Amino acid sequence: MDISKFAEWLFEPVGGCAWLSICGKTDELKKELSEKYSNLGVEDILLNDEIDDTTKERILNLVHNYSEEETKELLSTAKKESRKEKLRDLKRKIAQKAQELYSNIPTDDIRQPISDAAKIFVWKRDMGKCVKCGGKEKLEFDHIIPVSKGGSNSERNIQLLCERCNREKRDSII
Numbered sequence: 212m213d214i215s216k217f218a219e220w221l222f223e224p225v226g227g228c229a230w231l232s233i234c235g236k237t238d239e240l241k242k243e244l245s246e247k248y249s250n251l252g253v254e255d256i257l258l259n260d261e262i263d264d265t266t267k268e269r270i271l272n273l274v275h276n277y278s279e280e281e282t283k284e285l286l287s288t289a290k291k292e293s294r295k296e297k298l299r300d301l302k303r304k305i306a307q308k309a310q311e312l313y314s315n316i317p318t319d320d321i322r323q324p325i326s327d328a329a330k331i332f333v334w335k336r337d338m339g340k341c342v343k344c345g346g347k348e349k350l351e352f353d354h355i356i357p358v359s360k361g362g363s364n365s366e367r368n369i370q371l372l373c374e375r376c377n378r379e380k381r382d383s384i385i
C-alpha cells in the first residue's frame with residue numbers, strides 16, 4: 212500500500228473514522244485487560260494456564276508495553292519453563308507418594324536403592340502383596356536376580372515378597 216492510499220484508508224469514514232475506531236477499540240481492550248489482570252505480574256501471566264496465548268500476547272503487548280517480537284520470545288520461553296516446572300512438580304509428587312506409602316518397606320539390597328517410580332510400579336503390578344503367598348505383612352522389595360549376581364535394578368527384576376518368603380528364597384539360593 213503506498214503512502215497516499217494509506218492516508219486515504221486512515222481517514223476513511225467508517226462509522227466515524229477508521230483510525231479512531233481502531234484506536235478506540237485498542238484503548239477499550241487495554242482498559243479491560245488492565246482492570247482484569249492488574250494484580251498479576253508478567254511472570255504470573257506467562258505461567259498461568261488459564262489464560263490463552265492470544266490473551267497473554269495482548270496483555271503483554273497492551274498493558275506491559277512489550278513489542279510483538281518480545282512478547283513472542285517471552286511466551287516461548289515461558290512454555291519451556293513451565294514444562295520444566297511441571298516435570299519438577301510431577302517428580303516431587305511421585306517422590307512424595309512413594310515416601311508416604313513405601314518408606315517403611317525395606318529392600319533386599321541397600322547398595323542399589325530402587326527408584327520411587329519403580330517402587331510404585333512394582334507395588335501396583337504386584338497388587339500390594341507378596342507374590343509367593345499373597346501375604347500383606349512385612350513386605351520387602353526383592354531383587355528377583357540378586358544385584359550381586361548381576362541382576363538389574365529395574366522394575367522387571369523387582370518383586371514384592373513378605374519377609375518369610377524372602378528368607379526362604381534367599382536360603383534356597385545360598
Ligand SMILES: [Zn+2]
Nearest residue numbers: 341344373376
Ligand atoms: Zn510371602
